[in-house]
Amino acid sequence: MSEIGGLLAQVEVSTKAKHIPRIRKLPRKDGLFRVWSPENQAVSYLVDLNAKTCTCPNFTQQGAKCKHIKVAENICEIRRQKGREYDRKYRRKRYQENREEIKKYNREYQRERYHSDPEFREKSLKKACEFRSKNHLKLQEDYKRFKIEYGGKCTVCGESNLDLVDPHHPHGKEEKGRGFAYTKEFRDWVRYGIKPDVVLMCVKCHRLRHLAERRREEVGPS
Secondary structure, eight states: OHHHHHHHHHHHHHHTTTTTSEEEOOOHHHHHHHHSSSTTOOOOOETTTTTEEEOOOHHHHOOOOOOOHHHHHHHHHHHHHHHHHEEEEEEHHHHHTTTHHHHHHHHHHHHHHHHHHHHHHHHHHHHHHHHHHHSSSHHHHHHHHHHHHHSOOOOTTTTOOOEEEEETEEEEOOOOOGGGSSSHHHHHHHHEEEEEEOOEHHHHHHHHHHHHHHHHHOOOOO
């Protein structure tokens, strides 16, 4: 382990100093690396990570995994982790900068494809049914947690039975024919903690509110 650590340290120092690296991936060669010996910088060995082979005397004579193969694997894993971390940071930054545009594009694209492609519509409905059946219990727990976070009682009459209380959009943005637990607003709250602009109302008060709004729309402004 000490030899491997020393070799890794030399690789890091050499790459930072912009000298000839002690390990180099051969161009246009998948899984082939050239690793320089820490004892003699003029000697190098070819490592094939796909076949787990090396041209050093230790591997050719004994057939065991040598330190050159271990160093190449460690360096590949380090580079892979750095690449994944950079990719995550880039995607997170890009999403935060263009969140509304990305959401708008996704909604329009999905809506257009849903109505124009019958195969995609059937696949989407099947996927939604499978998701609901698998995550029904978790959905109920999240929905109950949502109600508790928003006060756990009706904002009009004070009804505290969670089975009789549902979210209400005070600005009339409710989706027709869908429960709030299956809306995108609720999914965003579960995944990202984005709080929707809703209030809790019991079944009776909710019904009366919508009935009053419907009558007001039918009568028109006075």
